[in-house]
Amino acid sequence: MAVNLTKVAKKARDYEYILLMMRHAKTEKVSHDGDDAARELTDKGRKQAKHVAKALDGLGLVPDVMAVSGAKRTRQTAERMLKVFGDKPEVTYHKKLYTDGLSEVSSILSAQKKKKKILMIIGHEPTMSEGSLWWSEGSSHALEALEIGLSPASVAVLGAHKPFEQWDIHEADVLAVITAKDCD
Template sequence: MSVNLTKVAKVARKYEYVLILMRHAKTEKNADDDEHRELTDKGRKQAKKVAKALDGMGMVPDVLAVSGAKRARQTADRLLKIFGDKPEVTYHKRLYTDGMSEVSQIFSNLKKKKKIVMIVGHEPTMSEAAQWWSHANAQDSAFDMLQLGLSPASCVILAAHKPFNQWDLHEADVLAVVTVKDCD
């Protein structure tokens, strides 16, 4: 099932706050140390496609919070080639080690004026965070996809009317789960 990015962008404009949770792009399979795994050529292309799609949707983030793992940093580097200097970029080693705890910490520190926030991290943390903040609608196929986890370079787009630091359990609407194929 393909996602209509134009429709998602139109719906997103109705909300004051948008969160994009992205799993890093495709990585090499074998490395001596998981934290230092690198993106493959395919992964670099994936990250660029996603960045172009988000830019085309008018969803360049104000804040880009990135895991300290090498593959997440490399994904962010590719995103920034398209996004330019707009996002305020922060790196969080604990996104790799502490998962949801660090995602919650990032949220609690966000200023009200930041309207679009993107976090580049890992599975299962990204899909868990999306499930934590999203409304669970029994007929929502996007929510069902979150329970399966995110494939490399996939994004979950959530939105709400409250500032991020006021989000609580099931505060946001899931606007879409966007895969690389949706960005073609």
């Protein structure tokens, strides 16, 4: 079921803080040297990252901060997105997003300043969908999609009224899960 991006933008305006949890774009199956962290984006993955960035920009959801895993595929995803976003996002790289999962996501949230309203985390599965489920409450079709897991270049959009540093379990509402296909 396709997501109505106009409705997502309208819902997002009702929240003071927006968290975008994104799985990196499509990658090669195996890296050339066998190192999983060195896997690169495919041509399709590069296009996905650009299309998702354009969609988020069109929704008014350009992040203030991008926290990116240290793996090559997540850095490449961020680089493609920054070509659309420009210099606005403050970008930080977190090797522990690849190794420590939800623990590192919690650390990133708690380190955010109140003036930063839109935070994007680009990481891996299952951490991105599990984190989205962890911080979300209620029930919706979006939650059902998160239980299955995020496909490459998908973004869970969560909203809350409290600053990120105050988020606890079930603090946010899941506004949507946007897939790469929704952005074509």
